[in-house]
Amino acid sequence: MSGPLRARLTGVGGYLPRTIVTNDDLAQKIETSDEWIRARTGITQRHIVSGDETTASMAAAAARQALEQAGVNAEDVDAIIVATSTPDQVFPAVATQVQALLGITKGFGFDISAACSGFVYALASANSFIQSGLAKKVLVIGSEVFSRLLDWNDRTTCVLFGDGAGAVLLEAGTEEGEGILSTHLHSDGRSGDILYVDGAVGCAGTTQHLKMLGREVFRHAVVKLSQAVDEALEANNLTGQDIQWLVPHQANLRIIDGMAKKLALPADRVVVTVDRHANTSAASIPLALNEAVRDGRIQKGDLVLMEALGGGLTWGSALVRM
The missing domain is CATH 3.40.47.10 (Thiolase/Chalcone synthase)
Structure with missing residues (x-):
């Protein structure tokens, strides 16, 4: 069955x-x-x-x-x-x-x-x-x-x-323990004014440019991404040592380094593309995943943790067995 x-x-x-x-x-x-x-x-x-x-x-x-x-x-x-x-x-x-x-x-x-x-x-x-x-x-x-x-x-x-x-x-x-093990999503509209685009089709007289309070975004990212990582680990009865690869949203190298330290992951177990791609928003995680799969770093059976935070604020994590 x-x-x-x-x-x-x-x-x-x-x-x-x-x-x-x-x-x-x-x-x-x-x-x-x-x-x-x-x-x-x-x-x-x-x-x-x-x-x-x-x-x-x-x-x-x-x-x-x-x-x-x-x-x-x-x-x-x-x-x-x-x-x-x-x-x-x-x-x-x-x-x-x-x-x-x-x-x-x-x-x-x-x-x-x-x-x-x-x-x-x-x-x-x-x-x-x-x-x-x-x-x-x-x-x-x-x-x-x-x-x-x-x-x-x-x-x-x-x-x-x-x-x-x-x-x-x-x-x-139907293979147990394979594929997406869990996903965890959050948002908090009260912080929408620290990272947003000023206007859209329905808003006259706006710049329609991205606006950001960098220090505030950084502060929220450190806290909320840590929570999302903990949530994924707890949901699957795992610890940071069980994670083989971290594929984070590529926004800032300091944030990425902070998440790696939290998981006690060495640098060579963290996929980093922000240096060459910059922040590609929703494209950053799949672009980084694609690179690491195609160059042979991430192999079938590896446990991969993904996490991201964006305007809204929105944030979340996903744990995947490749």
Whole structure:
């Protein structure tokens, strides 16, 4: 007799825009320096969209890689969930655009807006669809063009972000102890004013640029991410020593280092891409996961912890047995 349905992660993919912008490139346009950016964030460069690159095109490219690795045809996908704060259009959703780009004519797709935590939220949603039997194969994608939200004259924010997309394919299975073990989601709207975009389609007279109180975000991140990590460990009767890989949201190297110390994980067990990708919001975790799977660091059977915090505030964690 088979056990309950579980969501297994069977494929990963990623896409980074062609154009690379270094810290030195930014220093030619605004009052900043490579040393200043590195010391505060660990970032050395970021990828920025150009030409025909869009949130949907990047999402589709990452999804194709995930499907190829899993050996699954696009037409067999039941659902697509895209985490993004930067859709190409108000509607239709990026997910339905990806559906069309991949030639999928069945199932359903929708977007999730949870800022930098979006991928964890999307992963949790896909897991629920699979556990309920509503879908058997789900593409979960994070895709962002944050470069279009930035005030490129504000050195406190424009140096922090980049563009890109990452994707995973989840498939239904029954093997106990494999796949997504648990997910944990939280939000607190009372802190929405420390990290937000000033306006949107319905708000006249706004800048529609990203605004951030960096010190406040850092303070909340340290506390709330620690809580989310503890929650994942406790739910599975594990300790930090049981975790083989930490794949965190890539916002700031100091925050990443803090989470690694909490888990007593050595640096070579933490996947870091923020130095080359900067903060790609909802795309950062799947991009980092894709890199570590494809270069052979993360292997089948490894226990991987993911965590993120974003505007809202939103935060959460996910524990996955690869």
